[in-house]
Amino acid sequence: MLSNNDGCAVARSEEAKALGIQMGAPEFMVRDTLKAHNVAVFSSNYTLYGDMSDRVMKTLAAFVPRLELYSIDEAFLDMSELKYNDLLKLGMEIKNTVKQHVGIPVTVGIAPTKALAKIANRYAKKKHKDLGVHWLANSDLIKQALVATEVGDIWGIGRRYETLLQRYRVNTAFDFINLPEEWIRVNMTVVGQRLWNELRGVQSFEWEFEIPAKKNICTSRSFGKLVNRKDEMIEALSNYAASCAAKLRRQKSAARLLHVFIKTNQHRMQDKQYGRSINIQLPIATNNTVEIVKHALKGLDIIFKEGYNFNKCGVIVSDLVPEESIQYNLFDTANRHRNTTVMKTMDKLNASLGKDLVRFAVQGFEKRYKLRAEYLSKLYTTNLADLPTLRN
């Protein structure tokens, strides 16, 4: 599966991995291999993934009193209050039910802490593939799993820490938990210390059963083709600003700070390079599309330069406050009540249409810069026109 813009391979089947297609490999560099072996290639299809994810999560939720949605394809289930003796059996039931209801294969890892559950899940994937479930039911099983986990495969250990740890001959998760706590604290901050505790069975990561409001919201894209005209940049940036505003309204936040950035493609040696960003303090926190677009374009005016091939721009809104606690100032002349009504109506219409058809003129429809997605699968589950058809 390819990243946005059909740029890089970001998810590969075991067979594709066996052909040597690396995570993050640019598509155009592996194109010949893909063709030669008839590899199925797909563009990203977030609508489809989102819908499938909802279905899986709903199925999981029926098994436990509380669950934490961790990402589009992962969840933590709180089993602490369950009366089950045999959690392995429960894990199997979960896995089979998801398969039956949604058709998606999942792997279940069961353990005393989140970090150990991630280890268990990984162990199930690698060593108990047919079962698809692993339960770290006692200290022997925990040790066995820790020994089998390379340090770089621990959740929370990235490339930098992996290199550092290997320098100290720490190769497995088991080596890691036997390091002195003080060393971890000094070299990996309190973040590493928490992880160390989790892997020793001491819970240090909190549950997050409610989805927390985001503290920053970003919309940015690489262009499907290079852009050097300002009017096209205006159109693209307006769309990203509008998208940020809509995301703000969805979580009932308003932003006090706007960050706008543009950049050229640093991989193109033949092009002059230019990248610049700007922060814009908003006089009053807002989630109004018109205002956010207006300020974003004012920022673009300052940072845009003619004569460059731009390949990306974006908008980040931050310094967020809850919608209902916006501080208005004395000299504020905008008709905020009317603006809010317009935004609500627009959101409602777009939601019912399933597409952002209601928009402001500056956003345009043409999108010459829009993403490439040549291998898009259909929206089987969310678009009537894409329903699979049966033949008799």
Add this chain to the structure above:
DNA sequence: TCTGGGGTCCTAGGACCC
């Protein structure tokens, strides 16, 4: 040779995640 001590707040940058 020598240049106070102790706070707070903010931001940039580095680490990580999916």
Add this chain to the structure above:
DNA sequence: TCTGGGGTCCTAGGACCC
């Protein structure tokens, strides 16, 4: 020709204050 997008948390260091 062609190289993704969207987040979080922590820390060090600078600015500023008394």
